[in-house]
Amino acid sequence: MEIERYDTGEHDPREEFGVVHRAAKRVDGVEKVTGKARFAADLYFDGMLHARVLRAKFPHARILRIDASEAQNAPGVVAVITHEDVPGAKTFGPVRRDMPVLAFDKTRYLGDGVAMIVATTLEAAEQALELVRVDYEELPAVFSPEEAIAEGAPVLHEDAPGNIVNHHKVRKGDMEAGFAASDVVIEREYRTQFIEHAYIEPEAAVAVPNPGEGSVTVYGSIQNPFTARRVVAEVLGVSLNKVRIVQCTMGGSFGGKDDVMSCMCARAALAALKTGRPVKMVNTREESIVEGYKRHPYMLKYRVGATKDGKLQAMEIRILADGGAYASMTPFVTWRSVVQATGPYEIPNVNTDVHGVYTNNTYTGAMRGFGSPQIIFAHESLMDELAAELGMDPLDLRLKNGFRPGSVTATGQTLDDHAVSLVEVMQKAADAIGYREKRKAYNEAARRAGSKKVRGVGIAASYRGVSLGGEGVDATGAIVSVQQDGSVYVYAGLAENGQGLRTIFSQIAAEELGCHLEDVVFMDTDTSLIPDGGPTVASRSTTMGGNAVRDAARKVREMLLSVAGEMLGTSCEALRAAGGRVFVAGRPERSVSFADVARAAYSRGELMAAFGWYKGPKVWWDEESGQGRAYFTYVYGCQAAEVEVDTETGRVKVLKVAAAHDVGRAINPATVEGQIYGGVAMGMGYGLLEEVEMARGVTRTQNFDEYLIATSMDVPEVMPIVVENPDPYGPYGAKTIGEPTCELLAPAIANAVCNATGRRIRELPLDLEKVLLGRSLKAARGRRGSEQA
Amino acid sequence: MSPRKPGYVVPETLAEASEFLREHAEDARIIAGGTDVLVQLRRRGRAGGEHPRWLVDISRIPGLAGVSTDSGTISIGAMTTHEEIARSPIIRKGGPLLAEACASVGSPQIRARGTIGGNIMNASPAADTIAALAVLSTRVRLSDRMGTRDILITDVFVGPYKTSAQPGEVLMEVYFDALAPTCGSAFVKLGRREALAIARLSCAVVIERDDAGRVTRAAIAPGACLPMPARVESAEEMLVGKVPDEAAVDAAAREVAEEMVRRTGVRWSTDYKRPAVEAITRRAIWRALGVNVE
Amino acid sequence: MKEIGPGAMTTISFKVNGGLVEVEVSADDRLIDVLREGLRLTGTKEGCGVGECGACTVLLDGKPVNSCLVPALQVEGREVETVEGLAKDGRLHPLQEAFIEHTAVQCGFCTPGMLMSAAALLRENPDPTREDIARAISGNLCRCTGYHQIMAAIEDAARRIRAAVPETSEAEGAAGTPEARRE
Numbered sequence A: 001m002e003i004e005r006y007d008t009g010e011h012d013p014r015e016e017f018g019v020v021h022r023a024a025k026r027v028d029g030v031e032k033v034t035g036k037a038r039f040a041a042d043l044y045f046d047g048m049l050h051a052r053v054l055r056a057k058f059p060h061a062r063i064l065r066i067d068a069s070e071a072q073n074a075p076g077v078v079a080v081i082t083h084e085d086v087p088g089a090k091t092f093g094p095v096r097r098d099m100p101v102l103a104f105d106k107t108r109y110l111g112d113g114v115a116m117i118v119a120t121t122l123e124a125a126e127q128a129l130e131l132v133r134v135d136y137e138e139l140p141a142v143f144s145p146e147e148a149i150a151e152g153a154p155v156l157h158e159d160a161p162g163n164i165v166n167h168h169k170v171r172k173g174d175m176e177a178g179f180a181a182s183d184v185v186i187e188r189e190y191r192t193q194f195i196e197h198a199y200i201e202p203e204a205a206v207a208v209p210n211p212g213e214g215s216v217t218v219y220g221s222i223q224n225p226f227t228a229r230r231v232v233a234e235v236l237g238v239s240l241n242k243v244r245i246v247q248c249t250m251g252g253s254f255g256g257k258d259d260v261m262s263c264m265c266a267r268a269a270l271a272a273l274k275t276g277r278p279v280k281m282v283n284t285r286e287e288s289i290v291e292g293y294k295r296h297p298y299m300l301k302y303r304v305g306a307t308k309d310g311k312l313q314a315m316e317i318r319i320l321a322d323g324g325a326y327a328s329m330t331p332f333v334t335w336r337s338v339v340q341a342t343g344p345y346e347i348p349n350v351n352t353d354v355h356g357v358y359t360n361n362t363y364t365g366a367m368r369g370f371g372s373p374q375i376i377f378a379h380e381s382l383m384d385e386l387a388a389e390l391g392m393d394p395l396d397l398r399l400k401n402g403f404r405p406g407s408v409t410a411t412g413q414t415l416d417d418h419a420v421s422l423v424e425v426m427q428k429a430a431d432a433i434g435y436r437e438k439r440k441a442y443n444e445a446a447r448r449a450g451s452k453k454v455r456g457v458g459i460a461a462s463y464r465g466v467s468l469g470g471e472g473v474d475a476t477g478a479i480v481s482v483q484q485d486g487s488v489y490v491y492a493g494l495a496e497n498g499q500g501l502r503t504i505f506s507q508i509a510a511e512e513l514g515c516h517l518e519d520v521v522f523m524d525t526d527t528s529l530i531p532d533g534g535p536t537v538a539s540r541s542t543t544m545g546g547n548a549v550r551d552a553a554r555k556v557r558e559m560l561l562s563v564a565g566e567m568l569g570t571s572c573e574a575l576r577a578a579g580g581r582v583f584v585a586g587r588p589e590r591s592v593s594f595a596d597v598a599r600a601a602y603s604r605g606e607l608m609a610a611f612g613w614y615k616g617p618k619v620w621w622d623e624e625s626g627q628g629r630a631y632f633t634y635v636y637g638c639q640a641a642e643v644e645v646d647t648e649t650g651r652v653k654v655l656k657v658a659a660a661h662d663v664g665r666a667i668n669p670a671t672v673e674g675q676i677y678g679g680v681a682m683g684m685g686y687g688l689l690e691e692v693e694m695a696r697g698v699t700r701t702q703n704f705d706e707y708l709i710a711t712s713m714d715v716p717e718v719m720p721i722v723v724e725n726p727d728p729y730g731p732y733g734a735k736t737i738g739e740p741t742c743e744l745l746a747p748a749i750a751n752a753v754c755n756a757t758g759r760r761i762r763e764l765p766l767d768l769e770k771v772l773l774g775r776s777l778k779a780a781r782g783r784r785g786s787e788q789a
Numbered sequence B: 001m002s003p004r005k006p007g008y009v010v011p012e013t014l015a016e017a018s019e020f021l022r023e024h025a026e027d028a029r030i031i032a033g034g035t036d037v038l039v040q041l042r043r044r045g046r047a048g049g050e051h052p053r054w055l056v057d058i059s060r061i062p063g064l065a066g067v068s069t070d071s072g073t074i075s076i077g078a079m080t081t082h083e084e085i086a087r088s089p090i091i092r093k094g095g096p097l098l099a100e101a102c103a104s105v106g107s108p109q110i111r112a113r114g115t116i117g118g119n120i121m122n123a124s125p126a127a128d129t130i131a132a133l134a135v136l137s138t139r140v141r142l143s144d145r146m147g148t149r150d151i152l153i154t155d156v157f158v159g160p161y162k163t164s165a166q167p168g169e170v171l172m173e174v175y176f177d178a179l180a181p182t183c184g185s186a187f188v189k190l191g192r193r194e195a196l197a198i199a200r201l202s203c204a205v206v207i208e209r210d211d212a213g214r215v216t217r218a219a220i221a222p223g224a225c226l227p228m229p230a231r232v233e234s235a236e237e238m239l240v241g242k243v244p245d246e247a248a249v250d251a252a253a254r255e256v257a258e259e260m261v262r263r264t265g266v267r268w269s270t271d272y273k274r275p276a277v278e279a280i281t282r283r284a285i286w287r288a289l290g291v292n293v294e
Numbered sequence C: 001m002k003e004i005g006p007g008a009m010t011t012i013s014f015k016v017n018g019g020l021v022e023v024e025v026s027a028d029d030r031l032i033d034v035l036r037e038g039l040r041l042t043g044t045k046e047g048c049g050v051g052e053c054g055a056c057t058v059l060l061d062g063k064p065v066n067s068c069l070v071p072a073l074q075v076e077g078r079e080v081e082t083v084e085g086l087a088k089d090g091r092l093h094p095l096q097e098a099f100i101e102h103t104a105v106q107c108g109f110c111t112p113g114m115l116m117s118a119a120a121l122l123r124e125n126p127d128p129t130r131e132d133i134a135r136a137i138s139g140n141l142c143r144c145t146g147y148h149q150i151m152a153a154i155e156d157a158a159r160r161i162r163a164a165v166p167e168t169s170e171a172e173g174a175a176g177t178p179e180a181r182r183e
């Protein structure tokens, strides 16, 4: 089937680009391969102190008394800090201000910090932790959303009765009529697990007091420097301009270095101001896993009705999300879930409720995917289950109901101003894996008795709203500054998280200016230099930040072209800039070098820098009806998996994955492929290996011996299929790629395992025990040195 | 770092080590490659537990590392690393299943440091070399100030992470008879992933047959599922004297699973382990017989 | 017999990236502490402290090891190579070049350890298969890349090194003989 390509007018009509849309080496590659890149833990300052945090002893307890006098006098200890030392706000939080920087009234999970020791050495700090006496009154606690919402359950936060963080809904059509019109109605329950971002670099920050009252600079592995700045300033009780946050090279984030880093920055800043010396904090891996927020476990109930021929009529969805001890991003994460919960299918009647719930587990928040991996596992498992019920092929069922140009979503949004490429990505992924032939062949093979290793194929598809959507302020800025020798600085309000934004933003600047990529230097985000650009989340970086860089670069280009026009004696309309030269269109021999133009502009006293700003297109949302234009544009993706299941041990091997993603336009194809490979590995982990086990609030999986992520020997062969349908809103038509790549593989694997074995597993991950027995067996997974801990 | 700093000694001879260990038997800990010891010290430090007062580093004692063979007996020094064993032509010929077991340990970095002595003396139920050593009827030589004593590998263990070695005894070497070329052997390991995987289960098998194909000797040891490493004689007996067919192999494998349940009792994991041990054992037996059934 | 009393410090010397160094250590210092804190060779990273992530990988007498699991005192008199020693005379090592060109680096935190494991592999096996490569880096976790571009980079670097080095001199850095008892 041919997909209509939109001519959007807005995006650049050139199909030929100089710097974007081609592989570019990472601009930060050399530092990283030589070991010179500075990560936060690599920073040392004269007189630097070390701080460690005393964690809560009980998941839910009242703090009666903290006695630090003995610790205070221990050798090497410079200061002990508790909530009493907090001059400003004692709590923070992106949506609800419910999280203490140091616990004061209660502890609500075991990662809470109760006191901090600041000492001349790490060892001294560590040893003095044991000397802090804390008297607690243990309180009854809740460890699952079901427990938390039960009548009479203990309440975590006074202002949240019933432990409800938030409730989102979608109401569309008439459910009764929808189910009445259905020939087949099925109801299913799915569950997902806690998972860990597992960035290889644990959290780290160094705070350095500045001369002058209450002013501090914090260097750190910080995903959102502006959020961190706000939290630090509020906790210190100072104005924003007293706090400077410098983002160091980040050793991965995946959404995970936000709240937890804001908290670490605030603690380090408190310690630095109290002692007047630089203070370094580095989490151990165990602390990182215990303290850091996780991806939400969801409990999902789906009821779906369809006609005999497979037309979806109605879908009712009830979701409980375990928010853990603090709200963090739960309201936003669950909002994305409620918008996308039906999957990319046209359904006339939809009724969805999503509740975020407080429990005494580790809190949950933003993680790559942001509320989508859970619902996609459910709706894509459900589509296969419904297909089985209808006697239809699962791909055909999806093709029959999948979004097309002009389709209306569950929230009432008509998809008519971008390329709706769902069918294209589904067919490309299915073809690449050989879905139709294999699906049939494997079904038959599985029926043949006696085979111990059986194969299967499965697919999963999704749509995903780009950027923040109907609930957030969506704007960001950038500065492009040309130097007199033609070299260029780019500053952006959105931060490099390791995913390659520096390179992409540098490419965009070079493309617009016509200079060489090598001449562009991307500066680390520094909150004192650039206005607040909002968070690097929600698949917004390329679209939002890219547009801002482009805006700034265009402004500078205009000035440069007018100077070049004078130099070449022609009007600037006739000029083009590319490849380090400015030339007359069609007559490349009439040209000047970019550097010469810069020199000339400088000597004329031109303003050689510009500020760019981009504000996202209008979106809206009505909380009551759960209807609205939720996001300004969407991406479509489909992954197909081929697996081999060992029916005697439950071991699942993923042999091959085809990953088709519409990215709008690939600014840097090598980066896009890298995102696909990385996302696929993470998606596989979610499907098969990864789980943070919590036993009554205690994190059992505390290090990488028990929290298992894929190794080089586990990753399957991957066929990345990059589909490009330029988007009207993105720079050069680019949209996003980071998040969608990790949200699809778990259900594709579950569907493939079902194809291979006939066994449907509705709970992640598909570990050995579940695949063999069809149910979960829980206990410690076997850790190294386990007898000793 | 850990709160209490231990002392550290680096003996240059076994005699020095023995002497020091005799004096500090109760509060000294031997360290070889350190891949278990350092992890345990870190965990104890974090849990506020007791630290040994002394670490006794045996890595510089000459003569403790390497593989050698003498009139059919293969000996491996306690300080020999997994990597060295996995590559050793002597082992690959005379005890290939041990090479397989060592090659399955952790990662290249762990194999470059972790030693066979440490793997044995750490006495983890999931240690990969132990099942292989058990079916090779390996003997280990322990030494202290008074002299040496040799015991069967399976007599080393008295419980998970507990050995029968006296405080201060050093494992010097392990030795076993090289397998005859007519012997089949196999080591099969099931982990949750392909590398850096603690054995969920494993099984080591050695089978010797006569010219008629009849089993003259069988040794079967499952790993990571018994409270103490051991062979399962009742299953071995089911193969001896037979030309193994499907029924015999199935029966022996089932017996290993049943024996596991008898020894461990029914636990949370039994529903999984019973069928999985049976399958892993069956595969190991077939592979030892030269048939790949996977 | 060298003896360092509980809580005491001692001086050890060893070679790092070709140069001899002397450092003060105590019994519970690990090689990674000496490198990062003592010598400020911060290219070597700590991701887990328990031997699972490989971010701390360095070469000890040519073999890849987890520097978080090596007691500093065991390094006395031996030879350590870190990522800082890979580039020679201001020229990147072929592995470093290939990592950049193949987009094998995302956040870069696993990269130093990954490079050291790869360097150990290529010295010993100049013509590795994909499987050899996967196995050689199986002790190095990477959360960003999914490994494919890293493996492609190592394959490519091997090709470049083979093209640059005449057949005969490849023996340099070959495996020691495992059979020989260490003296």
Ligand SMILES: Cc1cc2nc3c(=O)[nH]c(=O)nc-3n(C[C@H](O)[C@H](O)[C@H](O)COP(=O)(O)OP(=O)(O)OC[C@H]3O[C@@H](n4cnc5c(N)ncnc54)[C@H](O)[C@@H]3O)c2cc1C
Residues within 6 Å of the ligand: A784, B029, B030, B031, B032, B033, B034, B035, B036, B037, B038, B039, B058, B078, B079, B104, B105, B106, B107, B110, B113, B114, B115, B116, B117, B118, B119, B120, B121, B122, B126, B127, B128, B129, B169, B170, B171, B172, B196, B197, B198, B199, C050, C051, C052
């Ligand atoms: C990341 C990681 C992965 C691992 N993967 C595996 C795996 O897949 N399979 C597996 O089996 N193991 C695995 N291990 C465990 C460990 O590496 C092995 O058990 C290794 O063989 C231990 O050897 P070592 O020399 O490092 O022992 P050490 O840590 O030095 O010592 C271990 C114990 O043995 C004692 N000891 C050591 N040598 C002697 C001796 N000669 N005489 C008396 N006592 C002695 C020590 O006192 C200590 O109690 C892994 C460990 C890590 C950290």
Ligand code: FES
Residues within 6 Å of the ligand: C045, C046, C047, C048, C049, C050, C051, C052, C053, C054, C055, C056, C057, C066, C067, C068, C069
């Ligand atoms: S820090 Fe050494 S292996 Fe992770």
Ligand code: FES
Residues within 6 Å of the ligand: A200, A251, A252, A498, C104, C105, C106, C107, C108, C109, C110, C111, C141, C142, C143, C144, C145
């Ligand atoms: S590049 Fe980030 S962990 Fe490997």
